[in-house]
Amino acid sequence: MSIFHEIYGVYYRIAGKLLGRERLTEQEIRETVQKEGFRDSVLFLPQKLLPQKDGSDWGFFRRTKDDALVPVTKHKPPQILTGLQKRWLRAVLDDPRILLFLTEAERLALLGRLGETKPLFQQSQFRYTDQFSDGDPYEDKSYQQIFRQILTAIRKQSVLAVSYRSGRKNQLYLHCVPLKLEYSEKNDKFRVYCIELRGKRSAGAILLNLGRIRSVRDTGEQREKRLSAETYFQKLRCKEPAVVKVFPERNAVERFLMEFAPYEKRTERNIENGCCTVQLWYDRQDETELLIRLLGFGPVLEILGPPELRRKAAERVQMQCRLLQL
Amino acid sequence: MSGFSELIKNFDKTRDHIRDFFIYGFKVRSDFSRKSSRTYDDERRRVESWLGDHIRYDNTQRGRQISLTVDSGHIAEDPLYQAYYAKSFTDNDIRLHFLLLDLLADGKTHTLRELTDRLDTDYAVLFEEQTVRGKLREYTGEGLVVTEKHGKTACYRLSADTVDSFWEMCAGLTDAVRFFSEVQPFGVVGNSILKCIGAQNDVFLQKHHYIVHTLEDETLSVVLHAMEEKRYLTFRVFSSRSALTDASGHDARCVPLQIFISVQTGRRYLAGYVPEYQQFSAFRLDFIREVRQAETCSDYDRLAEQLHRDLPKLFGVSFGMRDPAGAVEPLRVTLRIREKEEAYVLERIRREMRSGTVERIGQDTFLLKLDIFDPKEALPWIRTFTGRVLSVEGGCLSVRNQFYEDVLRMQALYKESDHVDIP
The missing domain is CATH 1.10.10 (Arc Repressor Mutant, subunit A)
Structure with a gap:
């Protein structure tokens, strides 16, 4: 199989x-x-x-x-779930996130339908060594309800009235149209990409952590003008790519290219010294995360540009030297 | 044109090329020394055919380099799944597939003789019974066909597990499959269901998404099966991706116990007990090949329990500097964090901290105590706090020295803060 x-x-x-x-x-x-x-x-x-x-x-x-x-055939080709597909489905039914999509009764009915089918894999066979510990509460009924409301609103392009607790613990009330739901395995969280509205006008892109949404209400209004995801994400993009030089020691080139595989990038290797120069494109909101991950490589990686990113790295390094009186 | 097919028989060769294009992206034709240039040209052309939208060409001093460039956070579907959908087959395979399923679509039970005869009478194609039996047996294994014994005669019918029969049970199933089809492992199986129902993922994105993991699903499948059956595994281990050749690898044997996944570095490991060295070890999943199940391990449960006991002292995957008593001196890192203005840093520490504690030891001063087997593994994480570290103590001398030496080297790198020549 x-x-x-x-x-x-x-x-x-x-x-x-x-x-x-x-x-x-x-x-x-x-x-x-x-x-x-x-x-x-x-x-x-x-x-x-x-x-x-x-x-x-x-x-x-x-x-x-x-x-x-x-x-020459007489019937539409039958669509059968293969044994492998059923085993995958069976495994997914054990994932706590499944309750974001199905009710417990539906989940149990599917489990019954799958009978003796063995799961293709089990959660206990995996250990996520560095996943953040404050993941979203997938089994919380209120969280599930909000997730579904947002999913429906994405389909309908509905305008939602959202009550939200910001990162600085401020209570916010805003109107927005949700566009996409994003999951991060590292953070074990969902976030919603939205267009914030002030009156009928767009006030720009906003990213909400689903776990911080207190309540959601469908205003009954719909956004008429559809914005393509491509255009939306283009606006979030960095103006210039980060440029880094990765040195060959400590297997850094391999480690770096693997770790940064999710990024759109362009690499070039200098055959004489084994160094690799990489251009990385990133979302502006992720710049701090990018910076600390790059600093995590220590002296086997140098941020070459853009100047602002390099300056931030240099500041942190200088501060570090001052703290250690080096 | 002759001799080239965009379909493939063997996934392993193609997997290595895709990984090279995707992960490294800087290789030129002459770097692909594993096989002949013609093999390279064929593999390149296939990858271009499957993943054309994501191919990037750059002319460099070393020659023309081809890379797969994907912004994994903003795509609806893992493009590397395409490689799984390119399995080659014979003309008879596809003829038998659609014609047999057409005969069985009446929902009734049929004998082998009946099916073979009707292939001839209904569609004017001649097959030997043996060939038809082989295909029916294969499809019974795949779960498409159910074989029943009526007396001594084997009879065949279509499985009743139609996609519709599942989908009418709950409306949310399509969205569930949309989401989980991009979650590894085996998301590609979910994707194959989406293709079956003509749906696409148009809602969910995945951040920190290591799409390349899908290429190891075949290997992983064997490993998980061995874990389920509590068997030993044999395989070949390669020391680095750049040397995945027959000559450089060595044979290994272990009791597979768990898969360790680093969601931050994208590295995945097979963690197991190595009888040869009488210790636990972790092997990069993308650095092992020719994975085979071996005999059952009678000691499996005890080893699994032992691993479980060791996990709290594992920062990542390394069982590194553990002494026989299982005790290592904790690594102590003191940080300066302005409590009022930088509460978010403390929040970050609390959610990222593992195998340790954080303690306030003075105003704006916090002590992280990491009680771990291999303090070296924590260094990259500690360096993410560059600009805040007051001291690094404990652990072992080499780790402490490396930290301080690295800071000095970084100081030299960033001395000229504003101006550098970007190639």
Whole structure:
């Protein structure tokens, strides 16, 4: 039982989709391959799907007199959950976060439906060595309710009235439209990317920790103008990438590139001295987190720019030297 | 064109190339010395075909470098899942798949003979019974088909576990799968369900998201199974990613007990007991290959209990400088934190602290006491408090020296605070 099996593959998926149609044209087959396949699939797949004179196709379609194509099969391809998919689902039902999506009754019903299916993995088989200890309370009913309200509001683009406790413990009341829910495994928390509204006008992007939301009320209003996630996140982006030089000692290059793998980056290695220069793009709100993580590498990493980021690093290092009277 | 296929038979080779493109990103053609240049060209072309939107080309002094560039925090779906969806197959595999499922879609039970005959009569394709039996047996293993014995005759029917039969039970299941399909391990399985129902994740993002972990799911699957069955594991260990060649690795054997995951560094480890050295050890999951289950370990429960007892003294994954009595001198770090203005730093310490305590020992002065096996592991974390450290004591001499030497080296690095030449 492996996920690396052709039944989950792109070619099977496309063939299944096309066989689910009663009638289609050659053009539609090509377009589906183009849309659903890999970049080069158009070079390989259509000739297997379309009837060929030499019989080298898979024999799934026959041509009608008006040059349409109809499947040789009689039913839509059945969609069965495989044993592997059921085992995965069974494992997920043991995760406390599942109650953000299902009621306990629904969870129990699914467990019953899955019967003796063994979970694909168990939480006890994993240990998160450096996950923060103040994760969100997934089993708290009020938290679950707020999570669902936000999820619904994202779909409907509803304007929400939110009561929120800020990081400085201030109570805030604001109107916002939620856009995306973000989970961090490191923080073990959800956050909501929102557009804050003042009256009908946008007051900019705001990021709320779900665990600090006291209450949420749907105002019944909807934001008419949809903002693409791409545009939204572009506005949060740093103006210039951070540029760092990573030295080869202490296996720092490998450690750095692995740790910063989630970032969009550009790397270049100097073959003579083994140093690696990396440009990292980050969200402006994460700059402090980025800075302390970079300082965590100590002298095997140097922040080259932008000047403001380097200056902040230098300040901390100078302060450190003063404290140690070095 | 001839000879090239965008589908693959073996995941291992491709996994290494994808990882090189994604993690390192600075390699040029000549750096891929493991196989021939033609193999490299084929692998590169496949990766371009699967992940075209994320490929970046840069001309450098060393040549043209290809990298996979992904801002993992802002993507809806792990693009590396595509590699799992590229398994090769034969023409007969796909014909049998759709035609057999079409015959079985009537919900009735069929014999092998009946199915083989109807492949011929209904679709004009000839298969030997043996071939059809093989496919039905395979699909029984995959859970698509149910085999029943009617007397001495094996009969086959489609599994009743249709996607619809699950999805009609609760409306929130699609969103649950959307979310968990991006959570590792095995998120790719959830993604395959989303593909099945024609849905996409359009709501959830993952911060600190190590999408590359998906490439180890096959290895992990064997490890977890061995843990479940309380068996030994054998595998080959490689010392670093840059040397994943047959020659550089060595054989190892351990009792697998837990997977350690660092959510901050992206490193994952197989933690187990190594009989050869009579101690616990942790192996980087992405540095092991050819993982095989071996015999059952009769001592498994005792070892698991022992590991569990040791966990509170593990800062990360290293059992490093533990003495036989299990005692090490705690590392003591004194920090200056302005209590009123910088309460957030204290909050940070409390949520990030592990294997230790934090104590106020004076105005704006706090003592972190880390009672851990390997004090060296805590150094990167301590350095995140650069600018606040009053002293580092305890632990061991080499760690204390390294801390102070590192501060001096950093002082030299940042002496010129504003102006540096950026290449």
